[in-house]
Amino acid sequence: MPKINLNELDPEFKHRVAEQPGGEGLKACFGCKACTAACPIQPIDKRYDPRKIIRMALLGMKKQVLESDFIWLCSSCYGCQEVCPQNVRFTEVMYAIKNLAAQEACIPPGLTAQRSLLKKHGRLYEVGEFENEKRLKIGLPPIIEHAEDFDVLLPDQTVEKDPGHSSTFHNS
Numbered sequence: 777m778p779k780i781n782l783n784e785l786d787p788e789f790k791h792r793v794a795e796q797p798g799g800e801g802l803k804a805c806f807g808c809k810a811c812t813a814a815c816p817i818q819p820i821d822k823r824y825d826p827r828k829i830i831r832m833a834l835l836g837m838k839k840q841v842l843e844s845d846f847i848w849l850c851s852s853c854y855g856c857q858e859v860c861p862q863n864v865r866f867t868e869v870m871y872a873i874k875n876l877a878a879q880e881a882c883i884p885p886g887l888t889a890q891r892s893l894l895k896k897h898g899r900l901y902e903v904g905e906f907e908n909e910k911r912l913k914i915g916l917p918p919i920i921e922h923a924e925d926f927d928v929l930l931p932d933q934t935v936e937k938d939p940g941h942s943s944t945f946h947n948s
């Protein structure tokens with residue numbers, strides 16, 4: 777567990793997570809660690825520990841949770857959910873936490889780059905003339921980009937650094 781700075785704790789954080797879709801189970805955790813034992817990421821990177829993330833969230837360690845890079849390591853395999861005796865549904869809790877992190881602009885650069893690609897091409901890689909010619913040669917239809925579909929899903933946003941905290945999103 778990281779060092780706790782009492783002045784940085786946010787007692788409302790657990791309620792915010794629990795209010796998110798999927799975050800409802802957070803407060804039911806009784807710390808048995810079955811999720812940690814089942815998690816395939818934990819043996820690879822000790823910083824990623826489902827039970828620890830829950831304890832941090834319950835303690836109000838908002839900054840350390842939302843600004844950490846390890847919350848993005850979850851592979852969404854649902855192993856933790858299958859073994860949990862309290863139906864915490866930790867995979868869903870992680871989605872809730874990551875959504876909050878995204879709202880506060882705490883997103884790793886790799887995901888920001890993926891977002892830009894989706895906005896530009898409507899997919900995670902560009903399919904241009906070269907690729908479509910190759911498709912044509914083997915009898916496949918061309919792929920047409922529909923990047924505009926993502927204007928609704930991913931509205932334009934600018935990120936402003938908030939001196940009191942990390943950052944905030946604004947729709948432009």
Ligand code: SF4
Nearest residue numbers: 805807808809811860
């Ligand atoms: S398995 Fe469920 S109850 Fe046990 S520590 Fe993990 S989330 Fe909490």
Ligand code: SF4
Nearest residue numbers: 815850851853854856
């Ligand atoms: S869903 Fe995420 S937290 Fe749960 S076991 Fe899989 S990798 Fe670990």
